[in-house]
Amino acid sequence: MAGASDVTVREIPPRSGAAFVLQAGEVLRVIDPLGTQVSDLVAYNAADVREVISNGRTFDYEETIALTTDHRLFSNRSNVMLQIVEDTVGRHDFLLTPCSEATFCHFYPQHPVHRGCFGNLAEALAPFGIEPDAIPTAFNLFMNVPVLGNGSLRVDPPTSKAGDYIRLRAEMDLIIGLTACSAYASNGGSFKPIHYEIEK
């Protein structure tokens, strides 16, 4: 893989998040280093953060909710933000919102409340002028949400194994928010780090 040997691998510790610029043409590789760990991804147009990744537009244009290699991720303005160029897992979710204080209260009343991916994204994105209300439904890398025959949803452990990854190419200059997810069910009951690197 060209360029893979001369890029820096960065770590997002368990139950935390990061935000960074990804320039047009660069490829973001997100790695599940230990396996069975979700990473929520959001994207904004770096030139105008009111333009944001949109699951609904993406489902419209790609005519599927099973997004993998060669699929494009669209913005609320119907522009392509990212294209998936490689995917060793093939199982991701774009239906469910980032876990948050409110979802912890709802699903895990027996556990301490955590700010979740939503709170982690809000803190990481604040320096870019992005407010919490501007956080959309994330593209949940490695998250395994089967849609059952009656339309109901289940959250199963990710199928990702240690070292699995997805690579996404930026089609415009972007601000990316990325997490190591904090929710119990999404991650098979334990919290692991996420690794990422930017191939220029």
Ligand SMILES: [Zn+2]
């Ligand atoms: Zn989460």
